[in-house]
Amino acid sequence: AQRVTQPEKLLSVFKGAPVELKCNYSYSGSPELFWYVQYSRQRLQLLLRHISRESIKGFTADLNKGETSFHLKKPFAQEEDSAMYYCALSPTGTASKLTFGTGTRLQVTL
Amino acid sequence: DTAVSQTPKYLVTQMGNDKSIKCEQNLGHDTMYWYKQDSKKFLKIMFSYNNKELIINETVPNRFSPKSPDKAHLNLHINSLELGDSAVYFCASSQDIGGGKNTGELFFGEGSRLTVL
Secondary structure, three states, X not given: OOEEEOOOOEEEEEOOOOEEEOOEEEOOOOOEEEEEEEOXXXXXXXXXXXXXXXOXXXXXXXXXXXXXXXXXXXXXXXXXXXXEEEXXXXXXXXXXXXXXXXXXXXXXXX | OOOEEEEOOEEEEOOOOOEEEEEEEOXXXXXXXXXXXXXXXXXXXXXXXXXXXEEEEOOOOOOEEEEEEEOOEEEEEEOOOOHHHOEEEEEEEEOEEEOOEEOOOOEEOOOEEEEEO
């Protein structure tokens, strides 16, 4: 069975500081990994997926199969990045079997 | 132009009661889901329907019964509510791209906060 671990419940950084939200997974096959974000008073929404290799709102995430990790990074945090971030795994690339981590709250302070 | 809408947003009720949460999506998606988010923000899938057919049914008490009258609607009915049912319930949908696969992107509703007293 697949599992997604986000070790930090809360990550507090200063504006302008680098951000790294950790995500580790366990799955025997080749999964697809996603980051979802929930801003205050907004819906949970897709931020990025590893297969797209894209940078969204300055965030990037690289799939490291050796370390089974998919950490989310941003070089300079902004106040508007404050939100709840969920890492998610799909064993087949379908949303039908998305498994979410427990989430990390990112707090960016001045 | 709300994509995935759930009603009600808030629901406070007594133990033992029966309640329903409704969900509708106007995105033309083929698959709809119910997720439960507990007090620790853990998000876990409960059910998934594809074109009105149940395709995922996780370990959920049979007091929970989803109903999909058409592919745009997925309602959740809960019988004999218990304190542990207090949570935020999220409806979501996704689009098939053929071959039983989809994009991996879920479109979520705003959530329905259920409080059982």
